[in-house]
Amino acid sequence: MSLPGRGATLPGDPPGGRRAVAVWSTGVAVYFVAVIFRTSLGVAGLDAADRFHVGASALSTFSILQLLVYAGMQIPVGLLVDHLGTKKVLSIGAVLFTAGQLGFAFSPSYGTALASRALLGCGDAMTFISVLRLGTRWFPARRGPLVAQLAGLVGMAGNLVSTLVLSRLLHGIGWTPAFAVSALAGAVVLVLTLLFLKDHPEGQEPEPSPHRGAAYVRRQIAASWREPGTRLGLWVHFTTQFPAMVFLLLWGLPFLVEAQGLSRATAGELLTLVVLSNMVIGLVYGQIVARHHAARLPLALGTVAATALLWAATLAYPGEHAPMWLLLVLCTVLGACGPASMLGFDFARPANPPERQGTASGITNMGGFIASMTTLFAIGVLLDATGDDYTVAFSAVFVLQALGIGQILRLRGRAARRERERLVASRVETVHVPAA
Numbered sequence: 001m002s003l004p005g006r007g008a009t010l011p012g013d014p015p016g017g018r019r020a021v022a023v024w025s026t027g028v029a030v031y032f033v034a035v036i037f038r039t040s041l042g043v044a045g046l047d048a049a050d051r052f053h054v055g056a057s058a059l060s061t062f063s064i065l066q067l068l069v070y071a072g073m074q075i076p077v078g079l080l081v082d083h084l085g086t087k088k089v090l091s092i093g094a095v096l097f098t099a100g101q102l103g104f105a106f107s108p109s110y111g112t113a114l115a116s117r118a119l120l121g122c123g124d125a126m127t128f129i130s131v132l133r134l135g136t137r138w139f140p141a142r143r144g145p146l147v148a149q150l151a152g153l154v155g156m157a158g159n160l161v162s163t164l165v166l167s168r169l170l171h172g173i174g175w176t177p178a179f180a181v182s183a184l185a186g187a188v189v190l191v192l193t194l195l196f197l198k199d200h201p202e203g204q205e206p207e208p209s210p211h212r213g214a215a216y217v218r219r220q221i222a223a224s225w226r227e228p229g230t231r232l233g234l235w236v237h238f239t240t241q242f243p244a245m246v247f248l249l250l251w252g253l254p255f256l257v258e259a260q261g262l263s264r265a266t267a268g269e270l271l272t273l274v275v276l277s278n279m280v281i282g283l284v285y286g287q288i289v290a291r292h293h294a295a296r297l298p299l300a301l302g303t304v305a306a307t308a309l310l311w312a313a314t315l316a317y318p319g320e321h322a323p324m325w326l327l328l329v330l331c332t333v334l335g336a337c338g339p340a341s342m343l344g345f346d347f348a349r350p351a352n353p354p355e356r357q358g359t360a361s362g363i364t365n366m367g368g369f370i371a372s373m374t375t376l377f378a379i380g381v382l383l384d385a386t387g388d389d390y391t392v393a394f395s396a397v398f399v400l401q402a403l404g405i406g407q408i409l410r411l412r413g414r415a416a417r418r419e420r421e422r423l424v425a426s427r428v429e430t431v432h433v434p435a436a
Helices: 017-043 045-052 056-084 086-106 110-124 128-138 141-173 175-196 213-226 228-259 264-291 293-315 324-334 337-348 354-386 390-394 396-431
Strands: none
Touching: 017 045, 017 056, 017 086, 017 110, 017 128, 017 141, 017 175, 017 228, 017 264, 045 056, 045 110, 045 228, 056 086, 056 110, 056 128, 056 228, 056 354, 086 110, 086 128, 086 175, 128 141, 128 354, 141 175, 141 264, 141 337, 213 228, 213 354, 228 264, 228 293, 228 324, 228 337, 228 354, 228 390, 228 396, 264 293, 264 324, 264 337, 293 324, 293 337, 293 390, 293 396, 337 354, 354 390, 354 396, 390 396
16 A cells, blocks of 8 residues: 555645655554553453442443543534644644543542543543544645545554453553553654644645634534534434444443353454454445445445344344354444444535534534444443343343434435535536636
């Protein structure tokens, strides 16, 4: 794969090249560490329950609060990046998620641990949109899809590190040393950001924009939300992302160990399979959509259908435990959820002009995290209410999928018409541009 930024550029485009790759890699490193910290509870759920003496619903509150903070920060972060620049926002994010991970390591009680995860979620929320913006500042526009795809793959690599490395540290050296050692990675990327990251190339400074107050912010949000493509993007993200997020972030390991009778080592390998599948399918989906733009919705709906089918087959299996082949297929299909959720941005992007891209991306990015929070909470409550009946608890997945599919089907026609209208209008403007 060639480096992003090679080749010809359009007039006014950033130059790309090796310098762009180096700067962008620094920003992506921050996102990589944020994902490790975000998903660290997924391999420590059972340990956290024992350490803090809490049940399933209290345990799910860790991830719910973390995702609540993350989702609530998406639009404010987009505005902060516009106002302060990427370097400052990523630096603040690195400080916050490192402090959160370190606080989690030394938390003596459930309350302080909860506060630490909230702090971590706040820092984590500042990374992804910042990295997307960094890519647009440093690479030509035609490289945008590739750069975004590579950023997503790096994030999944962070999930992989959490599954493989942090889980071994946790069971090798114990809770406090494992989380404290992992927090050092946050300090490293903070130093790299302060030393090497720049908001934009020389001569590519954006036009200064005066602060336009709360009324301007409200108009930006309202205008983005009025676009059917933005709302369709949100619901695609909502419906596709959460099954894998819930599985990796908290409930996958307990489900595989307690409901399916697997060892922690085998369960960890299945979690790893989800991540590896995500990385491979992400490349496939990216290439398909690049060649066939109309494939976006079929890929999204196909992923939802396959996920629902495999969950139903696993939960309804007549034996005491589902067979290993079925669990392998389930985890492989769950790997498609992340790449499918990225399709939501492909609906929101063409629906909004450049000055609203950050706001629209923030709205879209909220979808999957709202669905994940809801499902995490529902599963925890149902587990406590049913005496750890995972079949009943995980059935909450189908409710959220049905809601999301209904909204996607309702909005798809309007979004497609608006997208065609914008495309026709842009072609007409191009044809009638007066000669200089």
